[in-house]
Amino acid sequence: MPALTDPLLYSAGDPHEVWRRLREDSPVSWHEYGEHGGYWAVTTHAAGLEVLTEWERFTSTKGIFLRPNFKDPYPGAGTMMALSDPPRHDLLRKAIMGLFTARAVSKMEERTRGVVKSALQGVVEAGRCDFVKDIAARIPLAVSAELLSISMDDVEMLAKVTTEAAENSTDIEGVEAQQAHVEILRHYSEIITEKRRNPGQDLVSALTRAQAEGLDISDDEVILTCDNVIVAANETTRQAVGAGMLALLESPEQWQALRAGELRLKTAAEEFLRWTAPVTHILRTAQHDTVLEGVQIRAGDAVTVWLPSLNRDEKVFDRPERFLLDRTPNHHVSFGGGGHFCIGANLARLTIRVMLDELARLPAEIEVSGEPRRIASYILGGLTSLPLEFRPR
Template identity: 40%
Template sequence: MTTTAVSPALLTDPGLHADGDPHAVWRWMRAHAPVHRHEAAAELPAFWSLTRHGDIRAVYRDAATFSSARGVLLRSGDDPGGGMTLALTDAPRHKQLRGLMADWFNTRAVRGLEGYIRAATRSVLGRAVELGRCDFADDVAGRLSLSVICHILGIPERDHEDLYRWTNEAFEAHTSLVSHPMLVEYFMELLYQRMEEPTDDLVSALVNGTVGGELLTEEEAVFNCENLIGATENGRLALIGGMQAFLEHPEQWQRLAADRSLMPGAIEEILRWTSSATHSMRVATRPVEIRGTRIEAGDRVVLWLPSANRDEDVFTDPYVFDITRSPNRHIALAAGEHFCIGSTLARAEMRVLFTELLDTVGRIEQSGPVRRLRSIEVGGPESLPVRLTAK
């Protein structure tokens, strides 16, 4: 671990997350300032930072006191999707909206998707092996996670490449997907098609299902499609971060290769270790005390997930990557009513990808430097050059 000057203010600097050691800051805050006030600075409003596992979990589990409706990411103003997308609604609307989408992400649905996930994995891996050298982030993980969510939404295979390009353009420009004109136009067109001729895909459910007795507006349906595409960025980062963890800890890869029954535990450890969602934000709906500190109604509270998942009060040797860790009470996928709806899907993608790698790829070597994302919202490698050699 590199040393970093420990100042909580650094946490809002994307450069710290790309090139520095945010864990040094979080470790200090857990010990010395677990409920820390940041005053408004640069373009960001004032907010509170929470860094301990127990405090963060408690906030997630009290959605009545800690609202998601003004945004769940620390930004200059309120989120334009507030009150509209699944992540950005409170009860009772949140539950109804979640009910509309849940059938596409539950265990049964994901089991039904396994064949598609395996075929998509074999296709990206086959191409990567043929290339020899590739960027695991782009050529494997990115393409895989995007094609799976496109399949769920009902986007025809021939359009996946366009969707991949547009979402990458939006992410690279650090803009919201909503502001990419091609993406908005594409979803509007798809919505109209499904209004006229519904099929059994998720877009059809979004345009024809009701919430509170009313159809979603076109804007709400488009925002939710984009939110689902955007949310898979986390799935992609878990795949890349998992690969990086195995490259840095080859003995853990060997253990998994020797005993496949370790796969479920390995997946949980990758989720804990990578904690790709760097923070969630909530807004207090009433005055409340956390560890004796008073938070006022309207205050923003930022939950730093990678910190919770290295909390030494909860995890033995938290800075050790150990695929046999047990128990492993990570909260990488949040907790409470906003618990990640894509959790089963994300786990299935990890299981299939790492299984296929073990089955079909003989050697995996890193072939260039890793570049990490410059973001305070999601963390992990945005580029991981590797050389894959077939068995």
């Protein structure tokens, strides 16, 4: 069986077949990896949610993604929001939660729709595009600009360097990736200075306000939190939109139903999320000896939850291998579960729903015009390229 940590499994292989066998034979299985032994892989819905929801047993403070040297200290571990447990996690989350409520997010619909419309219009006029680069990558940027309340030009610059950092990130120590990141961080410190002078309804202002009110968070942590949120928002939403579009074009009857207005867009967006599951795994570390699905886990063991596998668990989903835009119920876990449940879920849902709405109205026939390329990564799933052709209809 190919290793779950082999990037080629995701770019050229069939990870769903590997996960299916693991769900069937061994829902909690041990895998050798890296310099420190190995990790547990959890592939079923029930066991995965147990890990994600019980922070007293499985902590986030040692990192949330596997690395070959994952027992070495992780930068920001125990202090950054995504890498902390209660009570610190609750305080950090509360400081920025106001920006992500359903009400706050609904105010972003108009701007998101404007950006989606103009991006789609541009590619229809051009007659072709790489859907991942020209559409799926651009749309979450508008959302980020809104969150940071900075201009689209600035956010374009951030995106350019963020993408450079991400594209070079297979070579984790890559000099270019590091330089790109230094540039991003320098830009954020300028934003902090500006927002202290002129606070608004944005991420940096929310964090510096909480800092002034006594929250124990340094300027560097404010910067890293913003960086984390923007990366978490852009990379994942891009993948849900890009890989979801391919699934849509590969299912002509679903595409027709969408265009005919026969589907509820909110329901369809959930299936996009279930199907694409952009975050491939999440890591937790056992706080003490514990038993999971009858398997003995030792304190300090790395425990990984494979979200796309949970989303195809036959015990929870009817015909899980089918892409069905009217699927209800749909208990997917693409946003995780428990206290770290994706804070941007409302925003991601809005983006996908608006995208589907505008696609359905597009006066063009759309076809895949070249080989889609999948990402070689066991952290983020999706496409690096999806060439499409647009013909007026």
